[in-house]
Amino acid sequence: MGPTAVGKTNLSIEIAKRFDGEIISGDSMQIYKGMDIGTAKITNEEMQGIPHHLIDIINPDQSFSVAEFQTLVRAKIKEIQQRGRLPIIVGGTGLYIQAVLYDYQFSEVEGDVEFRMKMEERVQSGDGMKLYKELEKIDPISAKNIHPNNYRRVIRALEVYHTTGKTMTEFQKDQQRTLLYPALLIGLTMDRTKLYKRIEMRVEKMLEVGLVEEVEQLYKCGIGSDYQSMKAIGYKEILDYIIGKQTLEEAINQLKKNSRNYAKRQLTWFRNKMDVHWFDMTDGREEWEKTAKILDFIAGKLEIKAN
Incomplete structure (x- = not known):
C-alpha cells in the first residue's frame, strides 16, 4: 500500500x-x-x-x-x-x-430508506454542498475524509448519525x-x-x-x-x-x-x-x-x- x-x-x-x-x-x-x-x-x-x-x-x-x-x-x-x-x-x-x-x-447500522431518499432529493435540488456543511458540523473528521461531491458517502455518514445518534467516526472507533x-x-x-x-x-x-x-x-x-x-x-x-x-x-x-x-x-x-x-x-x-x-x-x- x-x-x-x-x-x-x-x-x-x-x-x-x-x-x-x-x-x-x-x-x-x-x-x-x-x-x-x-x-x-x-x-x-x-x-x-x-x-x-x-x-x-x-x-x-x-x-x-x-x-x-x-x-x-x-x-x-x-x-x-x-x-x-x-x-x-x-x-x-x-x-x-x-x-x-x-x-x-457494516451491517450493524441499519439503513433508513426514507431519510436517505429525502437526502438524495436535496442533492437533486442543488443542496449537495449544504449537506456536506451539515456533516462538517456533525462529524468534521468524517467530512475531512470525504470529498464534498461524493454525495453517496456524505448521505451515508448523515444516515448513520440519524439512525444511531453516533457519528460515523464514533461508530468506527467503537468497532x-x-x-x-x-x-x-x-x-x-x-x-x-x-x-x-x-x-x-x-x-x-x-x-x-x-x-x-x-x-x-x-x-x-x-x-x-x-x-x-x-x-x-x-x-x-x-x-x-x-x-x-x-x-x-x-x-x-x-x-x-x-x-x-x-x-x-x-x-x-x-x-x-x-x-x-x-x-x-x-x-x-x-x-x-x-x-x-x-x-x-x-x-x-x-x-x-x-x-
Missing part, C-alpha cells in the same frame, strides 16, 4: 512471482470497466501472467460500496488460499483495505480492531517533492495516451457527474472541461493538484490507521535493489509465520 504513483504495481508483481501469489486490487475505482487510463489500471502485459482479481467487474453506471468490496475480497482470499497460493492485496484506498483485514461490521488474517502490511513512501513530480509525470502520460478521449467516451455513453464512477480523480476534472466548466489547462492543473492532495491523504490514513512496515523509495539506489530488500524482508516474515 501507499500513495498514488509510488511504485506499488511493479513491486506487487515481483512479490507475486517470488511467493507464488495472486493479486487482488485494493483500488476503489479499478473495479469499473472502461476506466483504464485515469485509474492507472495495470495492463495485461504488465501482469506478466500473474492472476489479478477485482478489476473490471462492474459498469461505470453502477454504484459500489466498501461493504460490497469487503465481501468480494474476503471470498477471493479464501479462493486463493484454497489453491495453495498467497493472496496479495495491492492498492491505495485505505478504508477498503482496512475493512477487509479488520473486523468491520473492534481485530485483525482477521495473519497479514503483513508493506507500505511504500517517498520524499514528497519527488512523489509530486512523479504524480505530475503520470498525469501528463495519461493525457498523452488518451485520458480526455476516455472520459469523452464515457460521457457519450451517458456517464455524467452524478455517477459514483465519475467522481474519481482524473475523471471529474476532465469532465468539467468536456462540459465547458473550465479550460483544458485549468482541468489539468486541477487534476494535478487533486492528485497531490489525494496522495497526502493516503499517507496520513495509512500512518494513522494501520500497523504498516514502511519502505522509503526516495534514495538513489536502483529499483531492483530496493525491491530485493523488500522481498527479503517478506521472506523472513513468512518463514517466522510458517514455523
Whole structure:
C-alpha cells in the first residue's frame, strides 16, 4: 500500500512471482470497466501472467460500496488460499483495505430508506454542498475524509448519525480492531517533492495516451457527474472541461493538484490507521535493489509465520 504513483504495481508483481501469489486490487475505482487510463489500471502485459482479481467487474453506471468490496475480497482470499497460493492485496484506498483485514461490521447500522431518499432529493435540488456543511458540523473528521461531491458517502455518514445518534467516526472507533488474517502490511513512501513530480509525470502520460478521449467516451455513453464512477480523480476534472466548466489547462492543473492532495491523504490514513512496515523509495539506489530488500524482508516474515 501507499500513495498514488509510488511504485506499488511493479513491486506487487515481483512479490507475486517470488511467493507464488495472486493479486487482488485494493483500488476503489479499478473495479469499473472502461476506466483504464485515469485509474492507472495495470495492463495485461504488465501482469506478466500473474492472476489479478477485482478489476473490471462492474459498469461505470453502477454504484459500489466498501461493504460490497469487503465481501468480494474476503471470498477471493479464501479462493486463493484454497489453491495453495498467497493472496496479495495491492492498492491505495485505505478504508477498503482496512475493512477487509479488520473486523468491520457494516451491517450493524441499519439503513433508513426514507431519510436517505429525502437526502438524495436535496442533492437533486442543488443542496449537495449544504449537506456536506451539515456533516462538517456533525462529524468534521468524517467530512475531512470525504470529498464534498461524493454525495453517496456524505448521505451515508448523515444516515448513520440519524439512525444511531453516533457519528460515523464514533461508530468506527467503537468497532473492534481485530485483525482477521495473519497479514503483513508493506507500505511504500517517498520524499514528497519527488512523489509530486512523479504524480505530475503520470498525469501528463495519461493525457498523452488518451485520458480526455476516455472520459469523452464515457460521457457519450451517458456517464455524467452524478455517477459514483465519475467522481474519481482524473475523471471529474476532465469532465468539467468536456462540459465547458473550465479550460483544458485549468482541468489539468486541477487534476494535478487533486492528485497531490489525494496522495497526502493516503499517507496520513495509512500512518494513522494501520500497523504498516514502511519502505522509503526516495534514495538513489536502483529499483531492483530496493525491491530485493523488500522481498527479503517478506521472506523472513513468512518463514517466522510458517514455523
